Amino acid sequence: MLKNLNPYLNAELLHVLRSMGHGDELILVDCNFPSDSVAAHTVSGKLIRMEGLNVPEVAEAILSVYPLDSFVPEPVLRMEVVGNPDEWVECHHEMKKVVDKTSDREWKFGSIERHAFYERARNAYAVVCAGSERRGYGCFVLIKGVIDEKGNVV
Amino acid sequence: MLKNLNPYLNAELLHVLRSMGHGDELILVDCNFPSDSVAAHTVSGKLIRMEGLNVPEVAEAILSVYPLDSFVPEPVLRMEVVGNPDEWVECHHEMKKVVDKTSDREWKFGSIERHAFYERARNAYAVVCAGSERRGYGCFVLIKGVIDEKGNVV
Numbered sequence: 001m002l003k004n005l006n007p008y009l010n011a012e013l014l015h016v017l018r019s020m021g022h023g024d025e026l027i028l029v030d031c032n033f034p035s036d037s038v039a040a041h042t043v044s045g046k047l048i049r050m051e052g053l054n055v056p057e058v059a060e061a062i063l064s065v066y067p068l069d070s071f072v073p074e075p076v077l078r079m080e081v082v083g084n085p086d087e088w089v090e091c092h093h094e095m096k097k098v099v100d101k102t103s104d105r106e107w108k109f110g111s112i113e114r115h116a117f118y119e120r121a122r123n124a125y126a127v128v129c130a131g132s133e134r135r136g137y138g139c140f141v142l143i144k145g146v147i148d149e150k151g152n153v154v
Numbered sequence: 155m156l157k158n159l160n161p162y163l164n165a166e167l168l169h170v171l172r173s174m175g176h177g178d179e180l181i182l183v184d185c186n187f188p189s190d191s192v193a194a195h196t197v198s199g200k201l202i203r204m205e206g207l208n209v210p211e212v213a214e215a216i217l218s219v220y221p222l223d224s225f226v227p228e229p230v231l232r233m234e235v236v237g238n239p240d241e242w243v244e245c246h247h248e249m250k251k252v253v254d255k256t257s258d259r260e261w262k263f264g265s266i267e268r269h270a271f272y273e274r275a276r277n278a279y280a281v282v283c284a285g286s287e288r289r290g291y292g293c294f295v296l297i298k299g300v301i302d303e304k305g306n307v308v
Binding site for chain 1: 155156157158159161163164165166168169170171172173175218219220221300301305307
């Protein structure tokens with residue numbers, strides 16, 4: 001364990017988050033997502049499985065250290081419900097709360113159709129699976145931003 | 155880069171620090187230490203080279219997240235000057251300042267003879283070399299402590 005760090009940030013997850021740079025994309029998904037097969041195509045080839053945790057719990061750990069990207073209009077993308085792309089399900093609302101809670105500003109969410117999400121995820125840096133997230137559409141793209149020389153998110 | 159973290163904590167160093175548990179020992183050394191050959195014998199087999207940094211700089215990064223061990227009387231050990239084991243050289247004094255600055259209490263320093271240090275280091279978890287530390291005897295054992303359920307160092 002380490003001081004001043006969310007205890008869910010294990011060695012593998014910290015390694016992935018710190019290895020990423022500006023514009024790299026992290027995929028955070030629920031237990032039904034094809035995590036392993038998609039992760040195999042990513043830049044790092046890594047799937048970080050967080051058993052026993054749901055999406056808001058993993059998101060809060062990640063976003064305690066991970067800066068979102070102010071260079072794009074929507075640095076968080078949610079997977080759209082099939083047949084109802086504008087619907088916000090429970091996981092989407094909860095992710096919004098976590099993003100707001102862990103940020104110094106309000107970030108806009110975008111959305112992406114299910115198969116387009118899979119394709120985008122294959123080109124991401126890595127996949128993190130919240131192993132105990134049983135709710136549907138708990139799938140997000142998180143685009144990494146920049147920390148300036150004073151330690152602030154740009 | 156990550157929010158709320160010392161920028162010198164790179165992916166490999168974070169991975170090592172988070173992988174360690176209570177009682178595991180980290181070795182922090184200057185540029186003359188036989189880092190590579192000693193690291194090959196450690197538990198992880200890892201040498202983390204921090205080029206461009208001196209011992210106090212690397213120590214401050216490590217100790218911003220790494221808890222020292224309250225279960226032992228001396229959780230920091232300095233390498234003794236050959237022929238003058240009680241002498242505190244500049245690196246020793248500077249390390250004391252960093253340990254005090256990054257802690258909620260005063261930790262006691264122990265000391266260890268040069269060859270005993272090598273032997274101890276071979277049984278440690280990993281070696282971190284401050285590549286730009288040119289001063290002598292900038293060599294330390296840091297014994298890892300415990301974080302309680304509230305996030306405090308025990």
